[in-house]
Amino acid sequence: MDKQKDLIDRILDIEQDMFSRVRSATPAPCQNEPDRFRQIRGSIYEAWNEEMLESYLEDLKVAQKKGRNLFSEKYARMDNLIPQLNTNPLIDKIVEVETKWQTEIRNKFPAVYNRLCRDASQAQDGSNFAVYLKCELETYSDKTIQLYYQHIKNALERGENMAISSLQRLVKKGGFNDLDHAENYLKNITDTMTD
Secondary structure, three states: OOHHHHHHHHHHHHHHHHHHOOOOOOOOHHHHOHHHHHHHHHHHHOOOOHHHHHHHHHHHHHHHHOOOOHHHHHHHHHOOOOOOOOOOOHHHHHHHHHHHHHHHHHHHOHHHHHHHOOEOOOOOOOOEHHHHHHHHHOOOOHHHHHHHHHHHHHHHHHOOOHHHHHHHHHHHHOOOOOHHHHHHHHHHHHHHHHO
8 A cells, every 4th residue: 555545545534434423513425434534535635745644644643632523513514603723824825725726626527516515605604515624723833734735736837727637636546537517417417406
């Protein structure tokens, strides 16, 4: 097993345990679908480099040792039940870039976006992509946030939309050839349902 896959599996094992114990006002649909959870989260982590994965895994281990559940904290933040967890200014910069990437997905692949992505509307709860991401990033250490920021900055310099790359991996895991294939399939389903 390669090192990246091993790191991702270890991260997902801890995350899945934490996620299964979350009690939120806005339960996530994949909370009772562990395979779907692993597919979604794994598709994101496959874009991360080893240094990011190692840092985030360390964040999870430290949280476990302290009896913290980072997923409970994230959902409590999304529900406005606890104060801000981390004020690192890079969080807002990351959210800004990732939100632009989500807008690009919505414009290029609207059927996929409507089916698989969090909304970028003005809602101020966990259904809003920016709120969800900001609350998740607040649970990361400053080291992981710095590495994440550098990673997306590098992607921007290459002209890469990492959100599209992650979504491409996810739809392939779902049996599609690529995002265009998934978009056409989902568009046809939607058109059939509205006829």
